Amino acid sequence: MECFSSHGNWPDPGQPRTFSPSSTVNESLDRVEQTTTGEKLQPTETADSEFTESHCGELVARYEKQSREPRLSWTTHLRLLRKLGEGGQGIVYLAERPGADNFTLPVALKFFSPERYKRPEDYDLDMVRVGNVAAMVARIQHDNLLLVQNYLDRERIRVMIMEWVEGFDLRRLLTPKMFTVMQERFSQKRWQHLNQVLVTAGPEQPRFKAGVAVAIVRNCLNALGALHRHGIVHADIKPANIMLKASGQAKIIDIGSAFQLNDPPKRRSITPAYAAVEVLQGEETTALSDLASLGYVLVELLSGQTLFSAEQDAGKLLFAKREIFQLLPDILPEEVVRNDLLMSFIQGLVAPNPVDRFQSAESAVVVEDGAAAFQRQLIKGDLASEYENDIRVWIEELLEMEIKGQL
Numbered sequence: 001m002e003c004f005s006s007h008g009n010w011p012d013p014g015q016p017r018t019f020s021p022s023s024t025v026n027e028s029l030d031r032v033e034q035t036t037t038g039e040k041l042q043p044t045e046t047a048d049s050e051f052t053e054s055h056c057g058e059l060v061a062r063y064e065k066q067s068r069e070p071r072l073s074w075t076t077h078l079r080l081l082r083k084l085g086e087g088g089q090g091i092v093y094l095a096e097r098p099g100a101d102n103f104t105l106p107v108a109l110k111f112f113s114p115e116r117y118k119r120p121e122d123y124d125l126d127m128v129r130v131g132n133v134a135a136m137v138a139r140i141q142h143d144n145l146l147l148v149q150n151y152l153d154r155e156r157i158r159v160m161i162m163e164w165v166e167g168f169d170l171r172r173l174l175t176p177k178m179f180t181v182m183q184e185r186f187s188q189k190r191w192q193h194l195n196q197v198l199v200t201a202g203p204e205q206p207r208f209k210a211g212v213a214v215a216i217v218r219n220c221l222n223a224l225g226a227l228h229r230h231g232i233v234h235a236d237i238k239p240a241n242i243m244l245k246a247s248g249q250a251k252i253i254d255i256g257s258a259f260q261l262n263d264p265p266k267r268r269s270i271t272p273a274y275a276a277v278e279v280l281q282g283e284e285t286t287a288l289s290d291l292a293s294l295g296y297v298l299v300e301l302l303s304g305q306t307l308f309s310a311e312q313d314a315g316k317l318l319f320a321k322r323e324i325f326q327l328l329p330d331i332l333p334e335e336v337v338r339n340d341l342l343m344s345f346i347q348g349l350v351a352p353n354p355v356d357r358f359q360s361a362e363s364a365v366v367v368e369d370g371a372a373a374f375q376r377q378l379i380k381g382d383l384a385s386e387y388e389n390d391i392r393v394w395i396e397e398l399l400e401m402e403i404k405g406q407l
């Protein structure tokens with residue numbers, strides 16, 4: 001059968017076309033008015049006769065000058081709106097960057113505090129590490145990883161400008177207060193659904209249902225995989241550094257402790273409760289150390305209790321982490337312990353010896369006892385819910401409560 005085009009002489013879409021992209025920005029504009037096959041097009045017609053008799057000569061000249069300038073020295077302003085959080089490294093604000101014609105861009109600003117450094121030079125040195133990692137993360141642009149937009153030095157104080165992640169970090173979501181507020185504010189029907197599918201009461205704090213916890217951890221593994229492929233370890237995976245977004249996705253934030261594997265810092269700050277065994281022992285921190293930390297987060301999400309936070313004694317903390325396989329059946333809910341696949345996934349993350357862990361973030365997702373296999377099992381057993389959607393609706397409800405000042 002022959003096909004006829006009703007558009008006259010359009011090039012056949014099945015045929016290869018010659019296309020020569022403009023090589024420099026300074027090329028004359030009439031290049032733009034060529035088709036991909038090279039033929040000249042008529043200038044775009046417009047019904048607005050005022051436009052054709054343009055009085056914008058001066059404006060056009062300015063446009064032409066600006067759009068060809070190789071260097072633009074523009075000043076931008078930022079308005080701080082409210083504090084988003086504060087931690088060991090500094091303080092984070094929500095800010096807005098006003099643009100033209102009522103446009104404003106919300107951004108998050110992190111001021112890195114020099115307080116915990118002995119000398120200003122130590123701060124500078126550490127901030128160079130952060131700057132290098134930030135530059136790499138800015139390029140990675142992974143959906144489950146914080147987007148870095150800029151890193152500035154203002155009178156020697158370093159400031160990171162990043163995307164504002166609208167949502168809640170897991171530490172905040174897991175507070176008993178959050179649970180009480182939800183219980184009080186949600187309708188009984190909604191609360192029952194949430195309890196069945198997403199989050200329910202744990203011994204110390206709320207606990208997540210297995211499907212949700214694994215969905216969150218899988219997102220984090222994807223982000224870690226991207227970091228590790230670029231030779232970066234995060235080195236501070238913990239609930240406060242993972243956010244659940246209004247989109248239903250989880251995102252790893254806070255790259256303030258991250259470093260390049262081929263250039264490890266001499267001085268490191270760690271969060272002992274979530275640090276892998278080898279890190280606590282003062283040995284090398286590797287990509288597999290991030291997996292162990294994420295594993296501890298998973299156990300906390302599933303069990304509804306902080307496992308090691310109360311353990312101040314370094315010796316006891318190490319002992320507990322080395323013995324974690326023995327502890328798991330007592331800590332985790334029965335439905336988790338009974339699921340061999342899930343237990344094997346957890347063990348592959350938290351194994352005390354790195355050689356017994358999954359050997360990469362990617363393999364933790366795809367191997368036969370990985371996150372994806374568990375999620376497939378849920379689907380087969382008809383136990384899968386639309387987790388991303390459920391999380392999205394839940395986070396949106398919480399954000400609405402926050403706006404009303406109820407949280």
Ligand SMILES: Nc1ncnc2c1ncn2[C@@H]1O[C@H](COP(=O)(O)OP(=O)(O)OP(=O)(O)O)[C@@H](O)[C@H]1O
Nearest residue numbers: 084085086087088089090092108164165169240254
């Ligand atoms: N881009 C962001 N968007 C929204 N909230 C954020 C963002 N970055 C940080 N926060 C909030 O601020 C809190 C503290 O930020 P961050 O973890 O970067 O600080 P920190 O000083 O490095 O903390 P710590 O060293 O204790 O991990 C986070 O737990 C989170 O609640």
Ligand SMILES: [Mg+2]
Nearest residue numbers: 087240241254
């Ligand atoms: Mg943090």
